Amino acid sequence: MIHLIAVPLPWFIVGPMMGLSVVGLYALTNLHLGVTGAYVQFVDRARGRAVETWRFWFLAGLLLGAACIGILGPGPQSLLGYGALGRILPLGALLPVLFLGGILIGFGARWCGACTSGHAISGCSVRSPGSYAAAMTFFATAVAVTLAMHVVSGGRL
Amino acid sequence: MRINLVALFFGLTFGFAFSAAGFNQYDIVHRTLLLQYWAPWLVFASAIGTAMPLLWILEARGWHTPLGGKLTPKRWEIGRDRVLGGAVFGVGWAVTGACPGTVSTMVVAGGLLGIVPLAGIIAGIVLRDVMVERAARHPAVDEVVLVR
Numbered sequence: 023m024i025h026l027i028a029v030p031l032p033w034f035i036v037g038p039m040m041g042l043s044v045v046g047l048y049a050l051t052n053l054h055l056g057v058t059g060a061y062v063q064f065v066d067r068a069r070g071r072a073v074e075t076w077r078f079w080f081l082a083g084l085l086l087g088a089a090c091i092g093i094l095g096p097g098p099q100s101l102l103g104y105g106a107l108g109r110i111l112p113l114g115a116l117l118p119v120l121f122l123g124g125i126l127i128g129f130g131a132r133w134c135g136a137c138t139s140g141h142a143i144s145g146c147s148v149r150s151p152g153s154y155a156a157a158m159t160f161f162a163t164a165v166a167v168t169l170a171m172h173v174v175s176g177g178r179l
Numbered sequence: 180m181r182i183n184l185v186a187l188f189f190g191l192t193f194g195f196a197f198s199a200a201g202f203n204q205y206d207i208v209h210r211t212l213l214l215q216y217w218a219p220w221l222v223f224a225s226a227i228g229t230a231m232p233l234l235w236i237l238e239a240r241g242w243h244t245p246l247g248g249k250l251t252p253k254r255w256e257i258g259r260d261r262v263l264g265g266a267v268f269g270v271g272w273a274v275t276g277a278c279p280g281t282v283s284t285m286v287v288a289g290g291l292l293g294i295v296p297l298a299g300i301i302a303g304i305v306l307r308d309v310m311v312e313r314a315a316r317h318p319a320v321d322e323v324v325l326v327r
Contacts, residue, residue, distance in 0.1 A: 030201035037225025039196035044230040047189040052247030057280040079183040083190020088284035091198035098289025105205030124299015126271030132307035134264025147230035152255025156265040163269025168212035
């Protein structure tokens with residue numbers, strides 16, 4: 023709202039900042055940065071399993087960082103908007119699509135062990151062979167499906 | 180407690196950069212996956228390009244972390260789980276323009292609809308866990324392996 027920061031910031035600022043976050047967490051605590059693990063902790067806690075507390079703190083920090091951009095950036099996102107997808111789908115269709123898409127994300131991330139942050143950024147940074155495979159697979163699949171959606175929607179998406 | 184505070188700090192820097200890159204906006208992610216907007220690919224490349232050599236040096240020198248013992252990076256083997264799970268993840272990412280990191284930061288940034296894929300992600304995690312537990316009880320029915 024103060025609009026001190028333009029979003030998106032240049033890649034050569036935000037990319038190294040993400041990379042240094044991975045290095046800093048590893049160098050001080052020997053912990054692997056990833057977001058999906060934080061959600062898994064909520065599930066584990068609800069099911070009475072042991073949890074990794076630091077992941078809740080990491081998630082809290084993630085939200086604080088996003089809030090900083092919300093305050094210092096160009097302003098809040100549209101409350102009920104969802105970009106181009108929200109413009110071509112009525113709300114009644116958009117909600118189930120987003121929910122089902124979310125299920126695929128959670129199921130797939132749990133299956134392959136991590137997500138974009140845990141595999142593509144942190145995992146590739148530590149030269150994890152499985153992370154290379156997972157990241158290449160989800161990047162290739164996401165690009166292929168997005169291009170297919172673009173064609174099927176007649177270029178509206 | 181010190182580990183938690185360190186996690187909070189690096190969560191903040193990561194969330195700040197993540198949101199500053201626009202990763203919590205559907206249109207930016209969608210245009211990236213359409214190969215119409217290249218900056219986010221450079222964000223990924225520069226993040227890895229920054230972290231990889233530094234972690235390589237630390238590991239090669241046998242770095243002992245102040246709060247977690249000797250540096251032992253977490254590595255996964257290549258396997259079916261990585262590829263099949265990654266493919267399912269990729270479909271969901273393409274449809275929603277969201278990943279686990281973006282949905283919660285989307286909500287904080289005012290995009291209320293981020294709650295919907297967030298709920299789906301939690302449901303997907305539970306669904307996967309239930310399937311794995313069922314497979315563990317009845318190994319002949321399915322040979323799914325729990326991967327954390």
